[in-house]
Amino acid sequence: MEQLFFILLALLTLSAALMVVTTRNLLHAAFWLILVFFGIAGFFILLHAEFLAVVQVLIYIGAISTLIIFAIMLTRRIMDPQQPRFNSQWGLVGGLAALLFVVLAAVTTRVAWPTTSATLPAEPIKQLGADFVGVYAVPFEVASVLLVVAMIGAIIIARERG
Amino acid sequence: MEYISNFFVNLGNSWTSLLSSFLPPWAVILINFIIVALLLVLMPVIATMTLTIMERKIIARIQNRIGPNRVGPWGIFQAIPDAIKLLTKEDIVPVNADKPLFNLAPLLIFLGAALLWAVIPFGRGVIGQDLNVGVLYLVAVGSISTIAIVMAGWSSNNKFALIGAFRIVAQLLSYEIPMVLAMASVVALVGTMKMGEIVELQSIPFLLILPVAFITYILAAAAETGRAPFDLVEADSEIVAGYFIEYSGLKFGWFYIAEYGNLLAVSAIAATLFLGGWRGPFADQAPVLGPLYFGIKTILIVFLLMWIRGTWPRFRIDQMLALAWKVLVPLGLFNLLWVATMIKLPLPVWLQWAFILAGNVLALLVTLTLMGQAAKRYAARRGMVGTRA
Amino acid sequence: MQSQYLFIAIFAVVALALPAIGLAVAWALRPKKPNPIKNSTYECGMETIGETWVQFRAQYYLYALIFVVFDVEAAFIFPWAVAYNQLGLYALVEMILFVAILFGGLMYAWRKGALEWR
Numbered sequence: 001m002e003q004l005f006f007i008l009l010a011l012l013t014l015s016a017a018l019m020v021v022t023t024r025n026l027l028h029a030a031f032w033l034i035l036v037f038f039g040i041a042g043f044f045i046l047l048h049a050e051f052l053a054v055v056q057v058l059i060y061i062g063a064i065s066t067l068i069i070f071a072i073m074l075t076r077r078i079m080d081p082q083q084p085r086f087n088s089q090w091g092l093v094g095g096l097a098a099l100l101f102v103v104l105a106a107v108t109t110r111v112a113w114p115t116t117s118a119t120l121p122a123e124p125i126k127q128l129g130a131d132f133v134g135v136y137a138v139p140f141e142v143a144s145v146l147l148v149v150a151m152i153g154a155i156i157i158a159r160e161r162g
Numbered sequence: 163m164e165y166i167s168n169f170f171v172n173l174g175n176s177w178t179s180l181l182s183s184f185l186p187p188w189a190v191i192l193i194n195f196i197i198v199a200l201l202l203v204l205m206p207v208i209a210t211m212t213l214t215i216m217e218r219k220i221i222a223r224i225q226n227r228i229g230p231n232r233v234g235p236w237g238i239f240q241a242i243p244d245a246i247k248l249l250t251k252e253d254i255v256p257v258n259a260d261k262p263l264f265n266l267a268p269l270l271i272f273l274g275a276a277l278l279w280a281v282i283p284f285g286r287g288v289i290g291q292d293l294n295v296g297v298l299y300l301v302a303v304g305s306i307s308t309i310a311i312v313m314a315g316w317s318s319n320n321k322f323a324l325i326g327a328f329r330i331v332a333q334l335l336s337y338e339i340p341m342v343l344a345m346a347s348v349v350a351l352v353g354t355m356k357m358g359e360i361v362e363l364q365s366i367p368f369l370l371i372l373p374v375a376f377i378t379y380i381l382a383a384a385a386e387t388g389r390a391p392f393d394l395v396e397a398d399s400e401i402v403a404g405y406f407i408e409y410s411g412l413k414f415g416w417f418y419i420a421e422y423g424n425l426l427a428v429s430a431i432a433a434t435l436f437l438g439g440w441r442g443p444f445a446d447q448a449p450v451l452g453p454l455y456f457g458i459k460t461i462l463i464v465f466l467l468m469w470i471r472g473t474w475p476r477f478r479i480d481q482m483l484a485l486a487w488k489v490l491v492p493l494g495l496f497n498l499l500w501v502a503t504m505i506k507l508p509l510p511v512w513l514q515w516a517f518i519l520a521g522n523v524l525a526l527l528v529t530l531t532l533m534g535q536a537a538k539r540y541a542a543r544r545g546m547v548g549t550r551a
Numbered sequence: 552m553q554s555q556y557l558f559i560a561i562f563a564v565v566a567l568a569l570p571a572i573g574l575a576v577a578w579a580l581r582p583k584k585p586n587p588i589k590n591s592t593y594e595c596g597m598e599t600i601g602e603t604w605v606q607f608r609a610q611y612y613l614y615a616l617i618f619v620v621f622d623v624e625a626a627f628i629f630p631w632a633v634a635y636n637q638l639g640l641y642a643l644v645e646m647i648l649f650v651a652i653l654f655g656g657l658m659y660a661w662r663k664g665a666l667e668w669r
Contacts, residue, residue, distance in 0.1 A: 002553075027316060031263065034309055045556045053556075054295045054302045055626045062305025062338075063619040066331060069312055070612045073328075125294055125355065129634030132627065133642040143627065144649045147620045148656035154616040155665045158609050191554065192561075199562040203569050249573075252582045256592050269570045276566035280559055290562070291555040298629050320592050332611055335618040342625040350632035408592070412577035416570045480668035483614065487666045491621070491657065495650055498628070502635060502643050 006046055013039030026072050034065050051125050167448040171287045202279040202290055206272065206423025211241040213422045217468050224472035248418075251411040256318065259408065263317035267310050268409070268416035274307035275423035282430050283358045285440045285452030292358040297345050300431060301338065304386065307420070308334050314417070315405035326404020329479060333385055333392060336486035341382035343494030344375040347501045348435050361439035369436045371515045374497045374522040376436045378490050383428035384467055385482070387421065391474040392482060429463035430456070437463070493529055497522065613665055617657075624653055 016035040023029050037060040044053035121127040132140045165172050174194075181190045215230065215238055222229025230237035255264060280290040281299055293299050308331055315327020349355055351371070352363045369376045385392040406417045433439060437459040440452030477485070500521045504514050631646055660666055 025260075028263075031309075031313065045553060048553070050293070050295055050556070051298075051630065054298045057302040057305060058298065059619075059622055059626060062302065062308060063335075063615070063622040066305075066308060066312070066335065067612070067615045067619055070331075070615050073316075073324075074609060074612055123294075123633075125630050126353075126634045126637070129630030129632070130638060132631055132634075133638060133645045137641075137645055140627070140645065141648055141652070144624070144652040147623055148652055148659075151617055151620045151656045152659055154613065155660055155663055158613045158616075158665070195558045195561045196565070199558070199565040202562065203566050249577050250580045250582075251577075252584065253577070254585070257587070258592055265574075268574070269567050272570040273563060273566045276569075277559070277563060280562050291558050293555055293559075298626075301625070318592075328611055332614050335615060339618065339621045339625070342622075342628075346625070346628050346632050349629060350635050353633055353636040355629065355633055411581060412573055416573070483666065483668055487617075487657070488661065492654070495654055498632075499647055499650060502646060505636070506640060506643055 002046060005042075009039050009042045009046070013043075027069065030065060030068050030072060033068070034061055037061050037065065048120055048124075051128060167450055168286075169450040170285060170453065171449065174287075198290055203276050205279045205426065206275045206419050209426035210419045210422040211245075213425060213464060214244070215240050216464070217471075220465070220468045221472045224469075245415075248412050248415040253411040253413060254408070256320065256408050258319040260317040260319065263313050264408075265413070267314035267317060268413045270310035270313065271307055271420040272416045272423075274303060274305075274310055275420035275427065277303045277306065278424070278427040278431075281357045282427070283361055283434060283439055284456055286358075286362075286445075286449045288440075288453060289358050292356050295355050296357040297349055297355040297360075297435075301342055301345070304334070304338065307424070311405050314409070318405075318408040320408050323405050323407045326407070330388055330405060332479075333388070333482060336483055337382040337385035337392075337490075340378045340486060340490035340494045341386065343491070343498055344372075344379040344382065345435065347372055347375045347494075347498045350498065350501050351505065357434055361434060361441060364438045364441060366515075367436060367438040367441075371518050372436070372497070372501070372522060373519070374493060374525055376432070377526070378494055378497075379432055379436065380463070380466065380470075381485070381490065383432060384470060385486070387424045387428060387467075389425070389467060390471040391477050393471075393476055425464060425467065426460065429467065430460045432463045433459035489529060489533065493525060496525055500525070610668060617660060617665070620653070620656065624649075 013036055016032050016039060019032040020029045020036065023032060037056060040060075041053040041056040044050070044056055178190060178194060181193060185193070218240070219229045219236070230240040233239040233243055255261060278300060281293050281296045283289040283292070311327055311330055311334075315323045315330075318324075348360065348368055351368065352360050354360060354363070384390075406414060409417060433456060439459070440449075440456040442451060442455035445452050445455060501518055504517045504521065507514055507517070509517075627649070628646075631642065635642055
């Protein structure tokens, strides 16, 4: 049953991802990307990670994709259907992508993925929150610094332009 | 009598045992899911049928008019001819529109409005699904509406629609943060994100402990539903209804239904988080009363939002954004940390709550004073008349 | 847990089907008499001039960026709030530090006028 849902989700996500890179309209690509994000949220559900699934929807669909759409709308002349889809470096990039695929395929098929018989904690979110301020206290605070640095950088760049 | 006192849960149990007698368990679950989904999906439609007439009557009363009074007694059936009209109206798709997205947007906006109802508890055990991430789920589902609005505004290929979409997205983003902070202070108090459990643990309505969070939530809710005074996103006199300007007929109808569905949903969430949801006198002995109390509280909040709409002038975009980022976000952060600090004090619970309330009231007074001073400075700078120098 | 999300998925399908069915019924009932003027872009009777694609102000993008930062913060705050009752005083201190750093960022944005609408 889970296998069936996985295959359906994988088909949905991959075909949406294919549309992202092949559609001529940049904004359509952004909307297809949102469908990809939904598919990934679905995978998180299949992995029993409901918190990550909701955060995926909250951050990637609610925030990041809005940011992408704003960025597209702020840019002029990018929607031109006459834009060529390939530039002179497509061969190089294609080669690199193929190489990356080969490496990834080799790794995923060779490595013996460790499995654990541990069960989920009774309240995973509570455990996560406790770990944020317990085991992972330093990354937690660093995340805050990182967020602020990102914000300050964005403000500096946007203000210099405007 | 036993059966009646917990009518909804017992009805569900009887139905399930009836189905189980001749169907395998997975089929019973599937059928029940579909039935519940069909019931919940009607909530936005029911909201539109009832709240439109309520709103038109209340606004009319505020503006010293009579309001609709032709269809049925006091005009209460006005929604039915409106629905027939929307259903039979010609559908216009502008030539320059991006047709697939133009047609998809009304479906998505309805999806965003409907999915909210999956985790709202109508009574003890009367809830779609009590998700572990309930509160966060509500915020996440809200992002579907944002996407639908961008889609509608862009695909119409109309300048008013695009300006309206941009404005409403800026507004939705800005007010999501204060809303999330208000919700987080409730979650910190009860220690769960399950909507059903939040009600169970709410021995007194949190409105009495967290008035700042409640006010923040109500303002954010008014902004998230795009209602006056935050209706600059669809200001008729400026951008002629904004992002759904090109929609007509039932496609417009779905936007309209989503708007009222969202209005009822945010009110229901406010009633759940701050007014004790389905709790009330004798609700423990007779859970059948729960949905009734819940409905009354929800309608009270809806009335409050309509009252605000009828009496406040519209904000400008700079005022709207300043209220979110310069007032509500700092206030929400302070409130969250204040609640967190107080519940760690080694004191009896009621005293902790009293301290939280005192801090809330103080924060509110300080905020209002600061806002008043800022307004005076602004008026003096602009040389406005009627200011005390 | 996963069955709960099966319900959400079913609910989503139903919630997409209802408006689709509604539109299908409306399609059967409504008149269809398009003409070029009726189908032109609505702009209060004027003919629309130029492209709809005017460049928007960068301010919108800035607000969206600040929003992303605070949205990620919210994703951190919620698990903390759920676990908070059972944690010691250190949880409070760490969250105060976390929020203080972010509040510093907000103050920076405020002072630099990034929150100003111009």
